[in-house]
Amino acid sequence: MKYIVNETLRIIVKIALNIYYKNIYVEGKNNIPKGKAILMVxxxxxxxxxxxxxxxxxxxxxYFLTRASVFGSPFVAKLLDYIQMFPIYRVRDGVKNMEKNQITFDKSVNVLLKKGTMLIFGEGSHSTLRNLRSLKKGFSRIAFQALEKDDALDLVILPVAINYSNHNHSGSNVRISFGEVIDPKEYFPNHDALIKATSASLAPMIVDIPEQSYQEDLQSLIDHKIDLTSPKAVSDFLNHKSSSKRLPKNVKKPYLRNKLMKLFHLPIYWVWLWMSPKVKDIAFIATFKFVIGLVGLPLWYMLLYTSFSTLGHKDWAFSFLFLAVIFLFANKNGQK
Structure with a gap:
């Protein structure tokens, strides 16, 4: 039952993500090994x-590690367990709770010992800033604990980078890049060496905008239509930005398609307007929008069809739904 639920959710979410984003580019899938224990960082x-x-x-x-605070409700905890998430405790959750992390590490190690896949966000927290922050020790700790239990385990570290053209809005682009695998046995038991090697592998795949001139450089990249999902394009531009002061002509922002999409999905947009003041962390804006759309779109379409059909206007229902779907797929947002 758990497998069926997980697979069903995976298919639904994948379809929804491909609707939410204009383009999802995936690079380096040939670097994903088969038949090995994989620790994605x-x-x-x-x-x-x-x-x-x-x-x-x-x-x-x-399987994922996610912050323990979201496991507060028994129902939510059960749901997260179904989608293969383990709780990880931070200092802010209380020093005593930090001891519970060993249970999570043990579960993670067991996944790897069965040649499963663990996903860890190496920076330990999220941030919408486009750069790679210092990696924490958690992933190396799990890798080495797995090797301590089975030194013959065929375990690899798989570096993965995600770059967004616009973190907060639908109709934008995402690029997922898989790097070459790292053999943690070569660094065992030196945590610092494995962290350094993993960071060095991730860095070229992640867009890097210097913090000291972040907003200025970001705006310049947007104005010059540089692809914010491409580390190379961003790096090349920033290295030669002194010779690129003149802005390109006719820089247009794709607002019309986005406005029409909102018009045909007005109740869902209203739900977001009601929810948005409650979202204090900007890194969660896309999450809330996506979940509202995932739940709201089917309900809105069913309500439209039922209402028009009850009034004897199925032709109107099909026409409205057709236009709504067209503008949903045509939705586009600029870089931000």
Whole structure:
């Protein structure tokens, strides 16, 4: 039953993500090994969207570590267990609770010992800033604990990078890049060496905008239509930005299609307007929008069809739904 629920949710979420985003580019899938224990280490910029993208577009069925605070409700805890999430405690959750992390580490190690896949966001927290932050020790700890239990385990570290053209809005682009695997046995038991090697592998795959001039450089990249999902394009532009002061002509923002999409899905948009003031962490904006759409779209379409059909206007129902779907797929948002 658990397997069926998990697979069904995976298919639904993958379809929904491909509707929510204009384009989802996946690079380096040939680097994903088969028949090995895999510890995926990724950057973390977009709250729940990051694990959902990797769970549905990696061709793997990973288990995740997620912050323990979301496991507060027994119902939510059960649901998260169904979708293969383990709780991880932070200092803010209380020093005593930190001891519970060993249970989570043990579960993670057991997944690897069975040649399963674990996904860890190596930075330990999320941030919408486009750069790679320092990696924490958690992933190396799990890798080495697995090797301590089975030194012959065929375990690899798989670096994964996610880059967004716009963190907060639908109709934008995402790029997922898989790097070459790292053999943790080569660094055992040196945590710092494994962390350094993993960071060095991730860095070229992640867009990096210097913090000291972040907003200025970001705006310049947007104005010059540089692809914010491409580390190379961003790096090339920033290295030569002094010679690129002149803005391209006719820089247009794709607002019309987005406005028409909202018009045909007005009740769902109203739900977001009601919810948005409650979202304090900007990294969760896309998560809330996605969940509202995932639940709201089917309900809205069913309500429209039922209402028009009851009034004897099935032709109107089909016409309205046709236009709503057209503008949903045509929705596009610029970079941000």
């Amino acid at each position: 990724s950057n973390h910029q977009n709250a729940l969207i990051d694990p959902l993208l990797l769970a549905t577009h990696a061709g793997l069925k990973p």
